[in-house]
Amino acid sequence: MTRPTVRDSSSLAKGLSLLDMFRDGDDALTMRELARRSGLPTSTTHRLVIDLTDSGLLTRGGAGYQLGVKLFELGSLVPRERKLRDIALPFAHNLNEVTQLTANVAVRDGTEIVYIEKVTTRSLTVPHSRAGGRLPLYCTGLGKAILAFSDSVVIEAVLSAELLPLAPRTIVSPVALRRQLEKIREEKVAYDLEESQPALFCVASPIFDRAHHVVAAISVTGATDAREARHLAPTVRATAMALSRELSV
Numbered sequence: 001m002t003r004p005t006v007r008d009s010s011s012l013a014k015g016l017s018l019l020d021m022f023r024d025g026d027d028a029l030t031m032r033e034l035a036r037r038s039g040l041p042t043s044t045t046h047r048l049v050i051d052l053t054d055s056g057l058l059t060r061g062g063a064g065y066q067l068g069v070k071l072f073e074l075g076s077l078v079p080r081e082r083k084l085r086d087i088a089l090p091f092a093h094n095l096n097e098v099t100q101l102t103a104n105v106a107v108r109d110g111t112e113i114v115y116i117e118k119v120t121t122r123s124l125t126v127p128h129s130r131a132g133g134r135l136p137l138y139c140t141g142l143g144k145a146i147l148a149f150s151d152s153v154v155i156e157a158v159l160s161a162e163l164l165p166l167a168p169r170t171i172v173s174p175v176a177l178r179r180q181l182e183k184i185r186e187e188k189v190a191y192d193l194e195e196s197q198p199a200l201f202c203v204a205s206p207i208f209d210r211a212h213h214v215v216a217a218i219s220v221t222g223a224t225d226a227r228e229a230r231h232l233a234p235t236v237r238a239t240a241m242a243l244s245r246e247l248s249v
Helices: 011-019 031-038 040-053 069-075 079-101 143-149 153-162 174-187 226-247
Strands: 058-061 064-068 102-109 111-117 134-136 190-193 199-206 216-221
Touching: 011 040, 031 040, 031 064, 040 058, 058 174, 079 102, 079 111, 079 216, 079 226, 102 143, 111 143, 143 153, 143 174, 143 190, 143 199, 143 216, 153 174, 190 226, 199 226, 216 226
Parallel strands: none
Antiparallel strands: 058 064, 102 111, 102 216, 111 134, 190 199, 199 216
């Protein structure tokens, strides 16, 4: 995704935009790289980076600057996600223990999912599923579980955009994806069978609030085995239903 440059925005917007220049997989960014990505003059970038570092939003690390712990502290104060995370965490732990697979919880932000919780299995590494990681709705089990029950405006926004392949088995046909969403609505289970990352499967189920609006999804992820994925569906669905009931109290 191409990020806009910020030459003509306010100092606050410019500072916040520098934080947005960090991408998944970035360890540390140099002052020069931050200036290049943002399109800001080096002198402006230098001044803003110093201010952001003083405030704890950036920190020195590696060969440059990293996102600071202050951002994590602020993120944990977001009311809805904080409540959801607090309620979902025991369910994710239980799902991890029962299945011995990595359990994830994610919410929707635009046409992407954002992971808010992960209970990991040491033998399995899923880079994008770290807390705060993002992936498209259309190629993840969590994303499709949420998308199937989202407003028609959200669904059409996803289906009308280009469905770029993240892996060889990513569904890139809007017609095929629409059919899959219909099935997800019937079964309340979504699958990612090597669609977002080769050699991995994901089984996900939607989480609803008291008004029966979809607010998140929970999943398990493991090494590729379609038969195992189908076998896990009742467990994941039951967990999501129990979590939805807890949210409705």
